[in-house]
Amino acid sequence: MVLLSNVIVVLISDLLLAFVEARDSTQPRHISNDPPTIPNMVTGGDGPCIGNIVPIERLGFSGICMADGPTAYNRADLVSVFPAGLTAAASWDKDLIYQRALALGSEFRDKGSHVGLAPVGGPLGRHPLGGRNWEGFSTDPYLTGVAMASSVRGLQDAGVQSCSKHFIGNEQETQRSNSVSVNGTNIDAVSSKIDDRTLHELYLWPFADAVKAGTTSIMCSYNRVNQTYACENSELLNGILKKELGFQGYVVSDWSATHSGVKSINAGLDMTMPGSLGLSSLGTGDSYFGGNLTAAVNNGSVPMARVDDMIRRIMMPYYFLGQDKNFPTPDPSAMSVLAAQYGVSLGPEIPARDVRRDHAKLIRKLGAAGTVLLKNVNSALPLKSPKNIGVFGNDAPDPTDGLTIFTDGAFNTKTYSYDTGSFDSENYGPDIGTLDVGGGSGSGRHSYLISPLEAIKAKAQKTGARVQYLTSNTRLAANDFRSIFPTPEVCIVFLKTFASESRDRLSFENDWNSTLVVNNVAKKCPNTIVVTHSGGVNTMPWANNPNVTAILAAHYPGQETGNSIVDLLWGDVNPSGKLPYTIPEKESDYDIPVTNLSSVTSADEWQSDFTEGLMIDYRHFDAKNITPLYEFGHGLSYTIFDISLFSISKLVKKPTATPATPKAIVPGGNPDIYMPLLTASTKVSNTGPVDGSTVVQLYVSLPQDSVPAGTPVRVLRGFEKVSLKQRQTTDVRFTLTRRDVSYWDVVDQTWRIPKGDIKLTVGFSSRDFKGTGSVTVLSK
Incomplete structure (x- = not known):
């Protein structure tokens, strides 16, 4: 949705004319609750989906259906469960990340959902x-930004609106929302105190990358930012998102993250979900928007121009993606499936619409690509046709x-006590059973x-x-191996960590x-x-x-988890994943x-002070x-790669220190910050015995003597994933933009290139460097 055609603008304008009661230009404009056309366009209501904008039949508008992602069309039958965002990021494969989003989008569309509530750029x-870290991509903003942009394009190429979330600073679940203390006092959500x-x-x-890619909507988060709730924070929504980044779509609240009417609307919130004040997907009860919006417009608290803006933002994606023509109706089984998971029957069972297509192949491939080989002593992997295999662990x-245990969030666990209202131990989630996805609305x-x-x-x-196996961690912790004999040639231990x-x-x-x-297993099995x-x-x-x-870090690989790991263990697939985070030696x-x-x-x-x-x-x-156990970007292979002949070229001889003042702000912000300034090139070779893929990574170091304190x-x-046959060599080229070699100047409120030598380093991780060079972009 980067640019809208005149035809689309006309369509939206015509619809607005139908929504707004005609008034003489010299008279104030009013809206009515009979029928409540405009309030219904911005307020969640009843319907078959997790989020609903109700149809307006007299205008030929079929409504908007929203459904949870980002790993599946959540709480529905006959859908695929894809690898998590974290797994996709661990693949460092731009095309696979796009293909994942495209496949997800096709399932959302086939189920009749106009909006997929994905991708996740926060928590970072x-x-x-x-x-909820697993729902997002990486702790690195560049890697996450690339994944966000690829995911936005994939979802929307499938004809589904993307909803990039959770904006912004939603970095912990603890007290993410307001609560009530034991004495009945309302306690505000945690406030993320983040400097500019x-x-x-x-x-x-x-989020800037998502906006630049054309994301149609942004979901504001539960938390407060610098003491103001994210969904009523004008500095963030009006100032940074809509003005600075040029976001043209609509801002929708996370479910029950709206805390006001007039304040939120004037601050830039365009749509409230689920509509009612209570956390209810049924949309019952009073609302901060709804009839209160009508009153606010008619008493002058909310300008009519702001209402026009809200509806225009909501309707632009609907027309831009052609959702007004031949779009599937929402799967009528969805709400029955959801209700059944809470022990409620909504009447006769309705057969679900099967939308899975052949996505299992992609899921299996991405599950393997997002698995990271951390350690491999004496080529223990791939396996050499063992005849006695031991499998251990409750995972x-x-x-x-x-198979539906994760969709109800962290509260659907074996260790949650409804008597005490708390978790009874550090172990939560299911005891026996493999973990291929996390819990909650992203499941x-x-x-x-x-x-x-x-x-x-x-296999x-x-x-x-x-194959001998023992899947009770209680027995394994007790060192009880009486059922295992003779000792296996190889023992494979599966561990899990539930996150929700x-x-x-x-x-x-x-x-x-x-x-x-x-x-205990290692003591028995060498x-x-x-x-x-x-x-x-x-x-x-x-x-x-x-x-x-x-050691293999398989993350959350989705429904084909077993097949993905077997492909790697036996060498049918060569590991190529890289860590999208850092593994420490110790917790401290x-x-x-x-x-x-x-x-x-x-x-x-x-x-929460950042x-x-x-x-x-x-x-x-x-x-x-600090020396980590395994650094960011680390990942081994069954073959050997090498990098050589690293070079840097300037594309602009004398760039200015700051970007030019734009004639217009386009989605993503000032277009000059994305202007290419440098290229870096290198050669990568597969010198090992088998075909394989690797990720060539580019790191930038700004001159510490000419940047503010606190610069990393x-x-x-930059990164590129390349696949090479044995003994093959290829060229890899990176393009760096103005933003890539700048820092944010808080005084002048712009991106600034520092004076002096900028160091570029290429390698296979954040600490495994193979080539280094320097370039002076801006002379002292």
């Missing part, structure tokens, strides 16, 4: 234990609680799930191998006595391979155990705790000179 992952430079260079960066088999309802144990047994049946909406993780380690489990399924950063106290010969290497107050004395006391500024993840490790040592500013 400031907190390693953030409950940190906002622009970290948390806003991916290996099918979930014993069924999905499986039609089937291929577990690792199932896939390994199927063993073809090779004539024996509404709750931040409590521990850096994998769940369910993971360290004891690994060490060739132990560990596979982790996790929603983010874990410590691995067992990583340097000499009997742990290989990360120093940003989740804000968690045991008691409060005032309503606005929950405050005092670390730009220093999150690898930037923090670099600044503090280096930042990612």
Whole structure:
């Protein structure tokens, strides 16, 4: 939706004329609740979807259906469960990220959803234990920005509106929303205190890329930002998003994240969901918008021009994507399926619409591509046709609680006590069963799930191998291996870490006595391979155990998880994933705790100070000179790659320090900040024994003597995934824009290129460098 044709503008203008009661130009314009056409266009209502803008039959408008993502059309039957955003980012494969979004979009469209509530650019992952980090992509804004742009294009190429979320600073689940204390006092949501430079260079960066790619809507988040709720923050919505970034679409609230009517509307909120004041998908009850909007317009609190703007923003994507023509109706089974998961029957069962197509192939491929080989001693992998295989851990088999356990969020767990209203231990989520996706609204309802144990047994049946297994972590922690004999040639341990909406993780380690489990298996088996399924950063106290010969971080791979990991274990697929975050040696290497107050004395006391500024993840490790266990960008292969002949070229001889004043702001902001200034080129070769893929990464270091304090040592500013046959060499070229080599000047409110030498480094991770060069973009 970068530019709208005149035809579309005319269509929208004609619709607006039908919405607004005609008045003489000298008279004030009013709106009516009979019929409530305009209020209904901006207020969620009843309908078959998680979010609904009701149809207006007399105008030929069929309504808008919204559905949760970002890994599946959530809470619906006969849909695919895709790899998580974190897994997609770990692939570092722009095309696969696009293909994932395109396939997701096709399923949303086939189910009759106009809007897919995805992709996720926030949380970025400031907190390693953030409950929703897995829904997003990476702790790095550049990598997340590329993934956001690819996902926006994929969803919208499928004919579905993207809703980039959660804007902004939604970096923890703890007290993300307002609550009520035991004495009945209303306690405000946590406030993210973010300075201007940190906002622009970290948390806003991916949303700018989404806007530039044409995202049709932005979801504002639950939290407060600098003491003001995100959905009524005029500085963020009107000032930064709509004015500075030139966002042309509409801003919709997260569900029940609206806290006012007039204030929110005038601050830039265009649509409230689910409409009612209570958190209800049925849209019942009073609303901050609805009839209150009518009163606000008629008493002059909200200008009529603002209402025109709201409706124009909402309707532009609808017409731009052709959703007014031959768009599928919402699947009538969706609400029945949702209600059934809460034990409610809505009448006779309605057959679901099967929208899965052949997406299992893509899911299997991306699940493998997003798995990172962290360790591989003496080429323990790929497996060499073992005849006695041991499979261990409660993450290996099918979930014993069924396949819909994750869609109800963190509260649908075996360890949540409804008596105490709290979690009884650090282990949450299902005990027995593989973890291929996280919990909450970002999850999905499986039609089937291929577990690792199932896939390994199927592979063993073809090779004539024996498979022994023990999936009780309680027995493994007790060192009870009586059922395992003889000792397997290879022991594969599957660990998991459950992450979900509404709750931040409590521990850096994998769940369910993971360290004891690994060490006990490794004590018995000198060739132990560990596979982790996790929603983010874990410590691995067992990583340097000499009997742990290989480690694979598989993240959340989706419904084909077992097949994806078998493809890698036996070498049918060569690992090519790279870490989109940093794995520490120990928990204390990360120093940003989740804000968690045991008691409060005032309503606005929950405050999260982003005092670390730009220093999150690898930037923090670099600044503090901390050696990680596995660095950002790390990932091994079954072959060997090399980089040579690194060079840098200037495209503009004498650029200005700051971008030119634009004639017009386009989506993404001042177009001059995206002007290419440099190119960097290198050669990459596969010198190993097998075909494979790798990711060539480019990092930029600004001159520390001419930039403000708090500037990172280096930042990612380019990457390319290349596939090479053995002994093949290819050229890789990067283009760097003005934004890529600038910092945000908080005084002049613009991007500024620093004077002096800018260092460019190319390699295979944030610490594995193969070539370095310097260039003076702006002379001193």
